[in-house]
Amino acid sequence: MSIMPISDMHRRRRSRNIALGLALVAWVVIIFLVSMVKVSGG
Amino acid sequence: MTIVTDHRLSTAQGAGSASQEADLDGRASDFFALLKPRVMSLVVFTGLVGLVLAPGSLNPIIGFTALLCIAVGAGASGALNMWYDADIDARMSRTLSRPIPSGRVGAGDAKAFGIVLSVASVLTMGLLVNVLSAALLAFTIFFYVVVYTMYLKRRTPQNIVIGGLSGALPPVIGWAAVTGTISLESLSLCALIFVWTPPHFWALSLVKAADYGAVGVPMMPNVVGPESTRRQILAYAVLLAPLGLAPTLLGFAGMVYGIAAGVLGLVFVGLSARLYVKRDNRSAMQLFGYSILYLFLLFALLLVGRLADLP
Numbered sequence: 001m002s003i004m005p006i007s008d009m010h011r012r013r014r015s016r017n018i019a020l021g022l023a024l025v026a027w028v029v030i031i032f033l034v035s036m037v038k039v040s041g042g
Numbered sequence: 043m044t045i046v047t048d049h050r051l052s053t054a055q056g057a058g059s060a061s062q063e064a065d066l067d068g069r070a071s072d073f074f075a076l077l078k079p080r081v082m083s084l085v086v087f088t089g090l091v092g093l094v095l096a097p098g099s100l101n102p103i104i105g106f107t108a109l110l111c112i113a114v115g116a117g118a119s120g121a122l123n124m125w126y127d128a129d130i131d132a133r134m135s136r137t138l139s140r141p142i143p144s145g146r147v148g149a150g151d152a153k154a155f156g157i158v159l160s161v162a163s164v165l166t167m168g169l170l171v172n173v174l175s176a177a178l179l180a181f182t183i184f185f186y187v188v189v190y191t192m193y194l195k196r197r198t199p200q201n202i203v204i205g206g207l208s209g210a211l212p213p214v215i216g217w218a219a220v221t222g223t224i225s226l227e228s229l230s231l232c233a234l235i236f237v238w239t240p241p242h243f244w245a246l247s248l249v250k251a252a253d254y255g256a257v258g259v260p261m262m263p264n265v266v267g268p269e270s271t272r273r274q275i276l277a278y279a280v281l282l283a284p285l286g287l288a289p290t291l292l293g294f295a296g297m298v299y300g301i302a303a304g305v306l307g308l309v310f311v312g313l314s315a316r317l318y319v320k321r322d323n324r325s326a327m328q329l330f331g332y333s334i335l336y337l338f339l340l341f342a343l344l345l346v347g348r349l350a351d352l353p
Contacts, residue, residue, distance in 0.1 A: 012069045019070035027166070030107055034170040037101050 068147035075141050076124055076152055077117030077159075084337075085116040085212045088235065091341045092216025092228055094348055095294055100220045108171045108219035112212055115163035115179045119186040119208070121156035125149055126191050130257040136250065156187075167219075175219040182211045196258065199265040206239030207232075230288040237282045238337055241275040241314060245330040248272070249323045272318045275329070279314035283307030286340055298352045299343045306336050 006014075089112040093105055100108075124131065124142055132143035141147040160183050168176030190205030198204075210232045217228035240262075247254060247261040248268055254261040262271045286307045290300030313332050317325040346352065 015070045016068065016073065019073070027162075030103075030110070030166075031170065033103050034107055037103050 068141060068151065072141040072146045073121075073155060076121040076147065076155060078120030078124075079117075081120060081209075082113050082116045085209070086113045087338070088231070088341055089113075089212035089216040091345050092213030092231060093219055094216075094345055095213075095227070095231075095289075096217040096220035098220050104171060105219070108167065108175060108216065111163045111167040111171065111176075111179060112215055114159050115167075115183050116212070118156045118159035118163060119183050121152050121159065122183075122187040123191045125152040125156060126187070127195075128152075130259060133257045134250075134253045136253060160187075171219050172222050174222050174224070175215050178211060178215045178218055178224075182208050182215065185211075197260065199260045199262045201260070202243045203240050206236050206243075209239060210235035227289070227292055227294050230285075230292055234282070234285050234288065234340070235337065237278055237285055238333065241278045241282070241310075242330065242333040242337075244271050244275050245317070245326045245333060248317075248326040249330075268321070272314075272321065276311070276314045276318045279311045283311050289344060295344055296347055296353045299340075299347045302343050303340055306339055310336055 086109055089109055093100065093108060124140055127137075128140075128142040128149055131137035131140050137143065142149055142152055160180075164176050164180045164183070167179050186205065186208035190201065190208060194201040194205050213231035213235070214224060214228045217231075218224060244262050248263050248271060251261065251263040251268070255264045262274065266274075283304075284307070286303035287300055289295035290297065290303070310329075310332065313325070313329045317329050
């Protein structure tokens with residue numbers, strides 16, 4: 001079975017999904033870091 | 043599915059949905075453009091100044107979080123503004139290439155993007171920084187999107203006068219992030235931006251009056267005429283110049299800032315007076331350009347004055 005080539009639509013979605021994923025990871029990191037600061041009394 | 047109809051996007055049924063939907067499947071860069079990054083940078087800068095000038099200290103990570111929330115909240119406001127104004131953006135040369143009127147992002151996607159970011163920025167600010175700064179951020183977003191964009195912009199030539207409050211609040215939010223309070227000092231910074239906004243925008247709208255007039259936005263030159271607008275610009279400039287001295291008079295900036303603010307304010311009045319006398323687009327654009335430099339320099343001087351402990 002041949003692999004279906006990705007379309008331009010998929011390429012656009014991929015860049016958007018990567019950006020969304022990075023934003024979510026950054027958000028989690030910020031919450032973690034601020035939590036650490038608050039727990040340590042900073 | 044969503045399709046482009048004229049300059050608005052609407053729901054429809056029919057064949058060929060996949061290709062049309064794909065056309066509206068914006069890239070990450072298109073969504074970034076919805077955040078109005080240039081406006082966001084000014085908002086972040088003034089918010090940073092409020093944060094640095096505030097008495098007391100804030101952990102750098104929490105300070106960074108506060109600035110990020112201000113940036114995302116401002117960007118969300120920009121996205122919601124572009125969603126609501128897509129109809130008029132499509133008919134003005136200055137805004138025609140924005141993501142929604144150019145068909146790169148669907149209006150529904152932009153609205154959802156703006157709402158999600160608004161909620162996320164306010165909740166994050168409230169949970170990680172403090173409740174007052176979150177409440178101020180929520181008020182700023184509400185004021186820009188609902189009061190300015192949805193109500194004032196299309197109804198009154200005072201749209202950017204009143205609506206300017208949303209652009210003036212970031213230093214108050216930054217200050218509140220550190221102190222948990224609203225003070226006379228932070229309100230003086232807010233007043234400075236608030237009074238700066240009308241001459242800044244009206245200088246541009248004198249040149250772009252035809253664009254605004256064509257889409258029915260009642261900017262001051264279209265309603266009262268350029269002569270009255272130039273007179274009001276001069277009046278605001280005369281009011282703005284002494285307001286620039288407020289940080290020194292209130293004791294949270296030094297004499298170096300005070301002298302520079304005095305000179306910069308006089309130049310602002312001079313350029314406004316020249317526009318009033320010469321009545322040409324060149325003077326209007328020079329004032330518009332200088333107004334951006336003026337605000338940037340004042341806030342940069344406040345920042346440097348505090349960080350370098352200038353007299």
